[in-house]
Amino acid sequence: MSAAALTSMPFDIAQIRKDFPLLEQKVYGNNLVFLDSAASAQKPRAVIEAMVHVMEAQYANVHRGLHFMSEKTSDAYEAVRDKVAALLNATSREEIVFTRNATEAINLVAYSYGRSALRPGDAIVVSEMEHHANLVPWQMLRDAHGVELRVAKITDAGELDFESLQAQFADGRVKLLAVTHMSNVLGNYTPVERLAAFAHERGAKILLDGAQAVVHRRVDVQAIDADFYVFSGHKLYGPTGTGVLYAKAELLEAMPPFLGGGDMIASVSFAKSSWAKPPARFEAGTPAIIETIGLGAAIDYVRAIGFDAIAAHERRLTDHALNVLSNIEGLKILGQAEDRGGVISFVMKDAHAHDIATLLDRQGIAVRAGHHCAEPLIGRLGVTSTARASFGLYTLPEEIDALGVGLNRIKQVFGG
Amino acid sequence: MTDIAELYQSLIMDRSRKPRFAERLECFDAEAKGENPMCGDRIHLFLKRDGTQVRHDSHGCTIMTASADLMAEAVAHKTPTEYFVLRAAFEDMVNSGKPDPMLGNLNALSGVSEYRSRIRCAMLPWSALAQAVNQDEPKNG
Secondary structure, eight states: OOSGGGOOOSSOHHHHHHTOGGGGOEETTEEOEEOBTTTOOOOOHHHHHHHHHHHHHSOOOSSOOSSHHHHHHHHHHHHHHHHHHHHHTOSOGGGEEEESSHHHHHHHIIIIIHHHHOOTTOEEEEETTOOGGGTHHHHHHHHHHOOEEEEEOBOTTSOBOHHHHHHHHTTSOEEEEEEESBOTTTOBBOOHHHHHHHHHHTTOEEEEEOTTHHHHSOOOHHHHTOSEEEEEGGGGTSOTTOEEEEEOHHHHHHOOOSSOSTTSEEEEOSSOEEEOOTTGGGOOSSOOHHHHHHHHHHHHHHHHHOHHHHHHHHHHHHHHHHHHHHTSTTEEESOOOSSBOSEEEEEESSSOHHHHHHHHHTTTEEOEEEOTTOHHHHHHTTOSOEEEEEOOTTOOHHHHHHHHHHHHHHHHHHHO | OHHHHHHTOHHHHHHHHSOSSBOOOSSOSEEEEEEOTTTOOEEEEEEETTTTEEEEEEESOHHHHHHHHHHHHHHTTOOHHHHHHHHHHHHHHHHHOOOOGGGGGGGGGGGGGGOHHHHHHHHHHHHHHHHHHHHHHHHHO
């Protein structure tokens, strides 16, 4: 498929690109080709302006509303909770907890739910393709609390191996399944509805790491029947410092606080404090007010474009990229899952991922190289490092063509 | 791609593809493993005191592997004190981009100074060498 055939997108890509000021930057005299959105996405003007507006026109601390500015800021901040609840189709706004990022959200669950609802001897299952964020907090819980941590295998194609999963659950001790909704290395989606049903049938809860998936497709936590769902705002075209934990209301109600301080209490004396109801119980201290309001603008932005249009655009980009990359001799794409999104990891004969990234960078093309915070998975795939190209709603098919040209030039440098 | 040619000049490509000093020694006096946790570059360094030989087993990028091989060549038959003098000069050179006559073939890596994130690739073998030497010190008495 040629790039020209891809330009009839169901949305106005030229207009979308104008919304992202950074995309006009030059790198070493070349147009920036930003293929690293899976690490962190660029920000639309709507997000930048929303944050500037807070600071210029309506800023004060939140939830201490004895004056006009605080009330106004609290309203704007809390309105974002409604936006996130709508984004995920949560049953209620009280099921949305703001955190610093997806990592912190998982740590919150590991600490608070893990130490109160899980007993020593209970087991947690993760998969071989987890980001360190969905592995290390469970290792810490294992070491501190005496739960067992088990790892379900993936197939060579990079999909979850249900036979292995069944084996891990066989003794009935598994109480929590913590898996990604979309791999940040292989780009494949996991069958979350099936996984949730699988866990629930066996008396376990499910936590889904949605850091990648939430950017690319509509997420419905009720349809999935997710117990916990986490994501980061900065990958969803929002600011850094914003993350979300969705949890079913009855789970949050029963969980003790993660961090203590202001905002999370009902009453405090020197002898004892009592906790506020969720979600405030889990939001100690002054939150990222400006950034959270920016996240609200990001959610408005992507929902206005629509996830159907975004998913269709990215599906075409991914198909195009798979086509371009598979035509480069000596290049190997990792993972062959059917249901995949705009994240592609690859290795090249002779050229190490680092060398690929450096040489592409000099041509203005930004990709990531390394183990992508998923070191065990990289080991499982039998490599030490991969290069990764990832796409966003602003990515052009021509940028994927540029990647192909760049990689062919690298092949020449290393081919001799 | 002229600037790319500057970084990936023929000596670097050659030493990365066909390293002269890559070997896992069975018999050695000291060893050290170096790893760059950011990217997964790994080096296993072997040190022999008699004749002060250095051998490396490198799994990583072109810059790291070539740097390891050129280092092994440069430090052969030198004393640990001389290693540290070379290391300091090498570190200055990859940061400044200014070749140093004392460094000989190692100057092929001067282009790294233009690529900030790659300086640590070039330095990894030298960090492993320092580790191996420090480990070896008590044995030296």
